[in-house]
Amino acid sequence: MFIQNILPTIALGASIASALLLDTPSGILVAGGPMEVAWESTASDPTEFTLFLLNAANLPFGLEADFGEIETSAGSVTVTLPDTLTTKSYQLRAVNSSSVDFVYASSADFIITAA
Template sequence: MHNVRSVPFTPFNRVSVTIKASADPKIPLIHSRLAMRFIILSSLLTLASAFTLDGPTNPTAGEVTEIHWTSTAKDPATFDLFLLNNPNDPFSLVAVLGENLETDLGEIHTLLPASIPAGNTYQLRAVNPENVDMVLAFSPVFAIAA
């Protein structure tokens, strides 16, 4: 007969997860509680803002383009609008298309600089004017014609 111990399930049982550190000291170990807090905070911030930003339709460098967004009363009153090329690169700012734009307007007509090269990896970002590291929304990736 095997020696098996059964533990009844209760909401107060704790589940323990062991994360083994890498043998390579150059690879940092992220504490699981810190990672969980980050995930929860990110989720809550996403729920707090319903700001959405649409990509422009058929934008061309050197021409006026129309940009639309939607927001709720919980969103900031103003935002800055950035144009990025290759949104995965943190230094990909191409142009500032608007500063302190009124959130409740819902759209702007803006001139895209003629110097923008044609490409298909552009993205718009709406950021908090007080802290540009706080991204309110981003558009889908889109193309700009020359």
């Protein structure tokens, strides 16, 4: 009975721990080209996060690019996409830099085309 009562509380705490919201990239995105990534954050969000590009068909394991640690306060960053990407759906993830299994935010799926 205790577990049934505590699990919703834990789930709620995990979902409000970070208000970081990744915008889904738009426009024509091509492997090897630039991609602007923008996000919204609050004062309670972490000061930095690591940004991953994932193959949307192979979540959560389809890491395609690690764009490194990003300062949350920047609000946006332009990254260069790897030129080896193939045409398919991708997703961005903002994760804890010391514990990458802790996901702060994910974008919706979007398409990148091969160069």
